[in-house]
Amino acid sequence: xxxxxxxxxxxxxxxxxxxxxxxxxxxxxxxxxxxxxxxxxxxxxxxxxxxxxxxxxxxxxxxxxxxxxxxxxxxxxxxxxxxxxxxxxxxxxxxxxxxxxxxxxxxxxxxxxxxxxxxxxxxxxxxxxxxxxxxxxxxxxxxxxxxxxxxxxxxxxxxxxxxxxxxxxxxxxxxxxxxxxxxxxxxxxxxxxxxxxxxxxxxxxxxxxxxxxxxxxxxxxxxxxxxxxxxxxxxxxxxxxxxxxxxxxxxxxxxxxxxxxxxxxxxxxxxxxxxxxxxxxxxxxxxxxxxxxxxxxxxxxxxxxxxxxxxxxxxxxxxxxxx
Amino acid sequence: xxxxxxxxxxxxxxxxxxxxxxxxxxxxxxxxxxxxxxxxxxxxxxxxxxxxxxxxxxxxxxxxxxxxxxxxxxxxxxxxxxxxxxxxxxxxxxxxxxxxxxxxxxxxxxxxxxxxxxxxxxxxxxxxxxxxxxxxxxxxxxxxxxxxxxxxxxxxxxxxxxxxxx
Amino acid sequence: xxxxxxxxxxxxxxxxxxxxxxxxxxxxxxxxxxxxxxxxxxxxxxxxxxxxxxxxxxxxxxxxxxxxxxxxxxxxxxxxxxxxxxxxxxxxxxxxxxxxxxxxxxxxxxxxxxxxxxxxxxxxxxxxxxxxxxxxxxxxxxxxxxxxxxxxxxxxxxxxxxxxxxxxxxxxxxxxxxxxxxxxxxxxxxxxxxxxxxxxxxxxxxxxxxxxxxxxxxxxxxxxxxxxxxxxxxxxxxxxxxxxxxxxxxxxxxxxxxxxxxxxxxxxxxxxxxxxxxxxxxxxxxxxxxxxxxxxxxxxxxxxxxxxxxxxxxxxxxxxxxxxxxxxxxxxxxxxxxxxxxxxxxxxxxxxxxxxxxxxxxxxxxxxxxxxxxxxxxxxxxxxxxxxxxxxxxxxxxxxxxxxxxxxxxxxxxxxxxxxxxxxxxxxxxxxxxxxxxxxxxxxxxxxxxxxxxxxxxxxxxxxxxxxxxxxxxxxxxxxxxxxxxxxxxxxxxxxxxxx
Numbered sequence: 001x002x003x004x005x006x007x008x009x010x011x012x013x014x015x016x017x018x019x020x021x022x023x024x025x026x027x028x029x030x031x032x033x034x035x036x037x038x039x040x041x042x043x044x045x046x047x048x049x050x051x052x053x054x055x056x057x058x059x060x061x062x063x064x065x066x067x068x069x070x071x072x073x074x075x076x077x078x079x080x081x082x083x084x085x086x087x088x089x090x091x092x093x094x095x096x097x098x099x100x101x102x103x104x105x106x107x108x109x110x111x112x113x114x115x116x117x118x119x120x121x122x123x124x125x126x127x128x129x130x131x132x133x134x135x136x137x138x139x140x141x142x143x144x145x146x147x148x149x150x151x152x153x154x155x156x157x158x159x160x161x162x163x164x165x166x167x168x169x170x171x172x173x174x175x176x177x178x179x180x181x182x183x184x185x186x187x188x189x190x191x192x193x194x195x196x197x198x199x200x201x202x203x204x205x206x207x208x209x210x211x212x213x214x215x216x217x218x219x220x221x222x223x224x225x226x227x228x229x230x231x232x233x234x235x236x237x238x239x240x241x242x243x244x245x246x247x248x249x250x251x252x253x254x255x256x257x258x259x260x261x262x263x264x265x266x267x268x269x270x271x272x273x274x275x276x277x278x279x280x281x282x283x284x285x286x287x288x289x290x291x292x293x294x295x296x297x298x299x300x301x302x303x304x305x306x307x308x309x310x311x312x313x314x315x316x317x318x319x320x321x322x323x
Numbered sequence: 324x325x326x327x328x329x330x331x332x333x334x335x336x337x338x339x340x341x342x343x344x345x346x347x348x349x350x351x352x353x354x355x356x357x358x359x360x361x362x363x364x365x366x367x368x369x370x371x372x373x374x375x376x377x378x379x380x381x382x383x384x385x386x387x388x389x390x391x392x393x394x395x396x397x398x399x400x401x402x403x404x405x406x407x408x409x410x411x412x413x414x415x416x417x418x419x420x421x422x423x424x425x426x427x428x429x430x431x432x433x434x435x436x437x438x439x440x441x442x443x444x445x446x447x448x449x450x451x452x453x454x455x456x457x458x459x460x461x462x463x464x465x466x467x468x469x470x471x472x473x474x475x476x477x478x479x480x481x482x483x484x485x486x487x488x489x
Numbered sequence: 490x491x492x493x494x495x496x497x498x499x500x501x502x503x504x505x506x507x508x509x510x511x512x513x514x515x516x517x518x519x520x521x522x523x524x525x526x527x528x529x530x531x532x533x534x535x536x537x538x539x540x541x542x543x544x545x546x547x548x549x550x551x552x553x554x555x556x557x558x559x560x561x562x563x564x565x566x567x568x569x570x571x572x573x574x575x576x577x578x579x580x581x582x583x584x585x586x587x588x589x590x591x592x593x594x595x596x597x598x599x600x601x602x603x604x605x606x607x608x609x610x611x612x613x614x615x616x617x618x619x620x621x622x623x624x625x626x627x628x629x630x631x632x633x634x635x636x637x638x639x640x641x642x643x644x645x646x647x648x649x650x651x652x653x654x655x656x657x658x659x660x661x662x663x664x665x666x667x668x669x670x671x672x673x674x675x676x677x678x679x680x681x682x683x684x685x686x687x688x689x690x691x692x693x694x695x696x697x698x699x700x701x702x703x704x705x706x707x708x709x710x711x712x713x714x715x716x717x718x719x720x721x722x723x724x725x726x727x728x729x730x731x732x733x734x735x736x737x738x739x740x741x742x743x744x745x746x747x748x749x750x751x752x753x754x755x756x757x758x759x760x761x762x763x764x765x766x767x768x769x770x771x772x773x774x775x776x777x778x779x780x781x782x783x784x785x786x787x788x789x790x791x792x793x794x795x796x797x798x799x800x801x802x803x804x805x806x807x808x809x810x811x812x813x814x815x816x817x818x819x820x821x822x823x824x825x826x827x828x829x830x831x832x833x834x835x836x837x838x839x840x841x842x843x844x845x846x847x848x849x850x851x852x853x854x855x856x857x858x859x860x861x862x863x864x865x866x867x868x869x870x871x872x873x874x875x876x877x878x879x880x881x882x883x884x885x886x887x888x889x890x891x892x893x894x895x896x897x898x899x900x901x902x903x904x905x906x907x908x909x910x911x912x913x914x915x916x917x918x919x920x921x922x923x924x925x926x927x928x929x930x931x932x933x934x935x936x937x938x939x940x941x942x943x944x945x946x947x948x949x950x951x952x953x954x955x956x957x958x959x960x961x962x963x964x965x966x967x968x969x970x971x972x973x974x975x976x977x978x979x980x981x982x983x984x985x986x987x988x989x
Contacts, residue, residue: 040536041824071691161679184677197630212812212834373949377675414713426903
């Protein structure tokens with residue numbers, strides 16, 4: 001009995017010993033888990049699955065998306081931060097988990113700027129300023145004037161504290177001094193529904209969420225908060241061309257636990273880059289109202305810079321709101 | 324409406340009676356739940372009419388719960404009702420133990436360890452369990468679960484300890 | 490009218506192609522499978538199977554995914570009837586009479602009537618979607634937060650009707666359910682409520698955790714107590730399928746359930762969960778002998794099951810006409826569409842009519858396939874009930890554990906379920922029922938959210954509930970039901986007071 005157990009342990013140990021160097025040399029040798037800290041079907045999930053499928057082909061191993069929702073995405077990201085930095089656990093966080101979270105969750109178990117090995121931004125989704133169909137103002141200039149005069153009578157809808165529409169709305173309203181009543185919904189769907197139904201007055205949300213309603217004319221779009229027009233909404237002007245100083249994009253970013261070896265980081269970035277340059281994915285991005293990171297925005301340095309600048313921009317606004 | 328008050332049923336007198344009956348404990352249970360709900364949300368603002376705060380609903384509901392708790396206790400103390408029957412200790416320990424064992428082992432050791440472990444522990448809850456039968460059945464079920472959840476449905480559950488590579 | 494027929498014809502030609510019908514069949518089969526497995530919901534499965542559909546054209550992929558969705562809706566009732574575990578909120582009421590029927594050896598009849606009712610409901614709902622999706626959308630958009638709140642209040646009334654035993658205890662359970670529903674982060678202020686610093690429950694407690702703990706596991710604990718009650722089936726196993734007499738009794742409940750379910754299903758914000766509860770309450774209220782309910786009344790399975798399926802189908806309406814998902818599964822469908830390069834919304838009807846009508850036609854084909862898949866399976870399910878209990882409960886434990894784990898890929902939910910098993914077992918001992926608690930839990934969340942939205946929008950004026958015709962009607966209806974229900978209860982209580 002003792003003998004067999006000992007040989008079994010020895011065999012397992014031998015297996016482990018021989019397996020380890022092989023892993024380091026020809027990563028990846030087994031499926032990679034990509035943690036998405038939100039429920040399946042959301043904007044982060046969709047984009048992750050899109051690029052993960054392409055990356056799987058480049059890497060020759062399946063990337064399995066694992067949805068670990070909870071606490072505005074911070075539970076999944078906490079788990080990613082605590083995982084082994086062996087390249088078999090990566091994660092895709094968003095603007096909320098990677099820059100707003102420290103201001104919203106005092107007991108956060110990770111620091112977006114230091115707890116991860118950054119890989120790259122996966123996509124930017126510009127925010128669009130939208131209102132119910134019947135709101136008077138015809139263009140952005142009129143809207144800003146109208147809000148200035150009437151904002152206290154109006155209702156701003158958002159998808160819950162910590163959601164993208166909450167953060168972007170906060171920044172928008174704070175920047176221009178608007179004080180609407182905030183109506184909280186659980187998720188974007190119900191909020192949009194009430195915007196279409198005219199129960200609430202305006203929102204600032206990801207283009208991805210509002211494109212169908214804008215193109216079908218059930219809600220009004222004033223501007224895309226982005227330097228260039230986006231392909232899915234060619235007729236909607238940008239804040240930049242209208243001379244309004246409000247640029248705001250939601251974004252998703254791929255990260256790995258801190259301490260990921262450089263060669264694995266490069267391999268993942270290379271696979272992601274290939275996916276982002278694929279015409280089919282570029283086309284999908286356009287349909288979604290998203291843009292891929294280009295030039296300096298792509299890669300670890302660009303992501304690190306983005307995280308730091310977003311934390312610096314968002315934290316004071318949210319902290320001020322919490323008194 | 325079919326209102327079948329437990330008070331009516333026990334009034335028949337078939338069950339042994341006691342002052343510390345089921346209704347008293349039921350009332351007590353509600354009062355304790357209400358206390359947890361009320362004091363757990365004590366620091367939360369109930370808000371005003373135009374801005375209903377996060378504290379309003381839980382506090383209001385807790386007060387309602389407490390009221391029903393008091394009502395049940397009074398009913399229980401005044402009348403004669405069913406005695407509360409005891410918990411099955413063996414079942415509780417092994418069933419809950421099995422579930423907790425699964426929770427503790429599924430991530431570090433994988434489905435192929437956690438699954439059979441949970442089945443074998445839970446089977447001890449029943450004195451009728453036959454050792455050989457349950458071992459064979461467990462092996463069969465584990466293989467079935469592997470095929471079902473991993474091969475057919477592709478769920479991202481760890482299968483074996485990560486040490487072994489997968 | 491002519492348009493409708495030609496549109497449906499286009500749809501049938503798309504969905505009826507050999508490949509698409511095959512995908513629909515595959516989807517329904519997988520859906521039934523995951524529906525039967527407790528805890529493994531359509532969300533986890535659709536997410537996992539999404540990559541497999543990458544190779545398909547968008548129409549085929551969506552037909553398959555939709556098949557998984559309603560297959561799972563249907564499969565869930567099988568588990569509810571056989572082992573007393575409601576996988577989803579909509580199956581809670583199926584448990585009440587369905588499992589009783591199984592215990593009496595009438596599992597086949599319960600399963601059969603559920604399948605037939607679902608098919609009829611699905612057929613009618615398909616026609617409703619095809620003919621009236623647009624006008625219904627307009628109607629749904631009139632529903633503001635205040636109206637929604639009124640609907641939830643009406644919904645809570647159902648719980649009182651649901652109760653088998655004491656009414657005060659049922660109301661207490663509703664309140665306890667509402668209290669459980671506030672656990673988690675407040676969406677308006679971000680403050681944590683009743684989480685006691687535990688991050689894992691910051692998003693609230695999952696419905697399946699409570700349902701499986703309080704129904705599934707607590708039931709096992711109770712069954713283990715006494716040897717006699719242990720076998721699921723106490724008597725002889727009777728007929729395998731419903732006969733003409735069963736069908737005759739069930740037809741009216743099926744049609745009523747379909748109407749109620751269709752109506753509630755297209756409301757945004759998951760009104761579909763109310764459907765089965767409403768149907769059950771209606772059937773119990775109008776029954777000649779309401780005391781049969783909870784003891785294996787076939788109407789208590791036929792009505793709610795039809796309402797469930799009709800609602801599952803009309804829930805596609807806001808998705809198809811507005812591009813807005815009414816619930817989590819529909820949100821995932823939108824995700825699936827976008828992955829396949831389709832931007833969901835009203836423009837689909839004009840831009841991709843073959844997709845729109847193909848999907849609608851596939852709903853009907855899917856329902857037909859579910860009937861074909863499930864009727865022969867009934868024999869197997871009923872056989873499974875004869876497995877000795879000493880083997881059955883460990884099998885239920887392993888399936889449930891894996892299912893709960895897969896909700897969030899986290900052991901936390903598994904631990905929580907164990908806690909709710911103990912909680913549910915205690916409640917049984919104290920003579921409380923779990924069904925009203927679950928209804929309170931499901932409605933509590935929505936109710937609070939809608940109340941607060943309504944009050945913010947009206948700037949604190951309670952008049953908002955009176956000014957809006959929809960909410961006024963619903964509240965008036967609630968009051969009427971309350972008075973009608975309370976009268977006999979009060980007179981009865983007087984009698985007991987006098988006898989004591």
